[in-house]
Amino acid sequence: MGDVASQSHDELTEMARLCRIDILRMTHEAKSGHPGGSLSAIDAMVALYGTDFRFDTSNPDWPDRDRFIMSKGHASPAMYSLLHQMGVLDVEDILGFRTLGSACQGHVDMVWTKGVDFSAGSLGMGLSFGLGCSIAAKMDSSERRIWVMLGDGETQEGQVWEAAMASSYHNASNLRVIVDRNRIQNDDFMAVQMEVGDIGEKFASFGWNVLEVDGHNISELIEAINWANQNESAPSAIIAHTIKGKGVSFMEDNPSFHGKAPNDEELKIALEELS
Amino acid sequence: MSAPSEGGASRDGYGRGLLRLAKDERVVVLEADLGKSTKSCHFREGFPERTVSIGIAEQNMMLVAAGLASSGKIPFASTFAIFTERAFEQVRNGIARPGLSVHICGSHGGIHTGSDGSSAQSIEDLGIYRSIPKMTILHPCDDFSAEELTVKLLNNEGPSYMRTARNKTSRIYDGDSARNLEIGKGSTIIEGRDVAIISCGVMVERSIEAARILEDEGIACSVIDMHTIKPLDLELLTDLAEKCGCLVTAEDHSVIGGLGSAVSEWTAKNKPIPVEMVGVNDRFGESGGTSELMTMMGLDAISICSAVRKCINRKNMQ
Structure with missing residues (x-):
């Protein structure tokens, strides 16, 4: 992703701030959507596209691009904000979020949006899809890398572990996962709903390389991404410890903003905090 | 292996x-x-x-x-x-x-x-x-x-x-005749004007058997191998409905949702003619030999023959 990759740490931090503003504006405009998990995931996504991730903004369908599979598809505002900040989507697209005919569907959709590699919306499927992309890349002797963004609540789906097992068995060394470990799911904290325990340890037990990082520290994230790219002995999982709703005081660590848009007053306060 | x-x-x-x-x-x-x-x-x-x-x-x-x-x-x-x-x-x-x-x-x-x-x-x-x-x-x-x-x-x-099916069935095609098959186009095995038996899978051979039994009774059946359930061959269905005036479907599948449903959905809207469905009547199967099970579940030539007679009666009463 040439354009983003050449940017400095400060520029990426600024980009993440602009993405957060987009996330809030589009969910406010739509009066629906999932700001909490978008705000927790966005720093890792900006960091990824800020490394040597292969993506051409003028040709998002380039067959040999690296893949980014947003398995937690409800955090679509994060994906759209990033594509907007990179110039793939325009402001009308993102403000049309969730409206009839919009390029920005409620959940990320590869049919509707340029630059989206997976049609998500049902949790637990993205890692399997990523494994399919990984196997295809190896069959083609292509160097493309496959990145999958998982939610931590999503790891309650058994299919995630079917895919983790198969990725190791098939030596999917070009496959990487980032887990957005914000500890909150739809209804409440995971500790209340269904705590999954040490996610990193679980991936490690399936033969994955695992690294735990602060999911809001751009430098740490970039180091982790580079570590994964340099450690191709096995598939890699980066457990990004995050705060749901990060960047907006009243949304932080607040389960009620998993799937609720900010109202007029809340948007005003949030934008002031991000200014 | x-x-x-x-x-x-x-x-x-x-x-x-x-x-x-x-x-x-x-x-x-x-x-x-x-x-x-x-x-x-x-x-x-x-x-x-x-x-x-x-x-x-x-x-x-x-x-x-x-x-x-x-x-x-x-x-x-x-x-x-x-x-x-x-x-x-x-x-x-x-x-x-x-x-x-x-x-x-x-x-x-x-x-x-x-x-x-x-x-x-x-x-x-x-x-x-x-x-x-x-x-x-x-x-x-x-x-x-x-x-x-x-x-x-x-x-x-x-x-x-x-x-696909686990067990062997009679061959309906050989290598040459199968080459003419096209996805979305039903295949006419037997032509007859009194009724069309539209079947798929293992029920095609049973439909042919039924047609032979009915021929002795003076009933001329068309038998169709509707190997493509979707998209359904509507051109063929239209021809059969106009030519025969009644249809029987035969499938090793529930009568809810499969070939019989697909044909009925189309006739109800386009050609409201009698349709009888041979299939699994909203129940589960059980262990047993294939032949005895198929008979017990009403998935045999005898059941198709009964459905044909009933269907023709309905047509004649219209």
Whole structure:
């Protein structure tokens, strides 16, 4: 992703701030959507596209691009904000979020949006899809890398572990996962709903390389991404410890903003905090 | 690796079809520990580098296939028909919604599967996949037609589901006649003007048997191999409805959702003529020999004959 990759740490931090503003504006405009998990995931996504991730903004369908599979598809505002900040989507697209005919569907959709590699919306499927992309890349002797963004609540789906097992068995060394470990799911904290325990340890037990990082520290994230790219002995999982709703005081660590848009007053306060 | 079963079962045709497709480097085969049964094992033997073993994890298999398809491969994924159903939502959301050309084969479909019992006898697969937009649904009647239709899936855009049968059936086609088959075009086996028996899968041979019995009674039946349940051959249906004036459907599947439903949905709206459905009447099967089970469940020539007589009576009373 040439354009983003050449940017400095400060520029990426600024980009993440602009993405957060987009996330809030589009969910406010739509009066629906999932700001909490978008705000927790966005720093890792900006960091990824800020490394040597292969993506051409003028040709998002380039067959040999690296893949980014947003398995937690409800955090679509994060994906759209990033594509907007990179110039793939325009402001009308993102403000049309969730409206009839919009390029920005409620959940990320590869049919509707340029630059989206997976049609998500049902949790637990993205890692399997990523494994399919990984196997295809190896069959083609292509160097493309496959990145999958998982939610931590999503790891309650058994299919995630079917895919983790198969990725190791098939030596999917070009496959990487980032887990957005914000500890909150739809209804409440995971500790209340269904705590999954040490996610990193679980991936490690399936033969994955695992690294735990602060999911809001751009430098740490970039180091982790580079570590994964340099450690191709096995598939890699980066457990990004995050705060749901990060960047907006009243949304932080607040389960009620998993799937609720900010109202007029809340948007005003949030934008002031991000200014 | 077990020896391949002798010809005649549609699953054998699927296995041979995959081998014919192997020259296309885009073709990839996925297995969920049942390659010996679905007959993808022959492809695996010849082309291990293009065979992906997923283990007993059907949900994962469907999305791995989707990822391969999104990367330019043409995946053929098979397991038992009943176990594809475990991954219904994966097929719906992960494959069909983005319109990916993943070709799913469910073998051992229907009551015909026999002694494994009701847990293995998929009687709803055609119905549930038929309800998904963009999917092509196939249920060939013998090995030659299964082979040919498998080969023709290569250039069929979008996702598909093909049901094959475990056990041998009489061959309806030979290698030459099967080559004329086209996805979406029903095949006329017998022509007659009194009634059309529209059948699929293992019920085609039973429909032919019924037509022979009825011929002795002076009833001339058309028998159609409707190997493609979706898209349904509406041109042929229109011709049959106009020519015969009544239709009987025959399938080794629930009468809810499958071929009979598809035909009835069309006639109700377009040609309100008598339709009788032979199929599984909203119940589960049980263990038993194929022949005795099929008879017990009303899936035999005798049941088709009864349905035909009833259908013609209804037509005559109109």
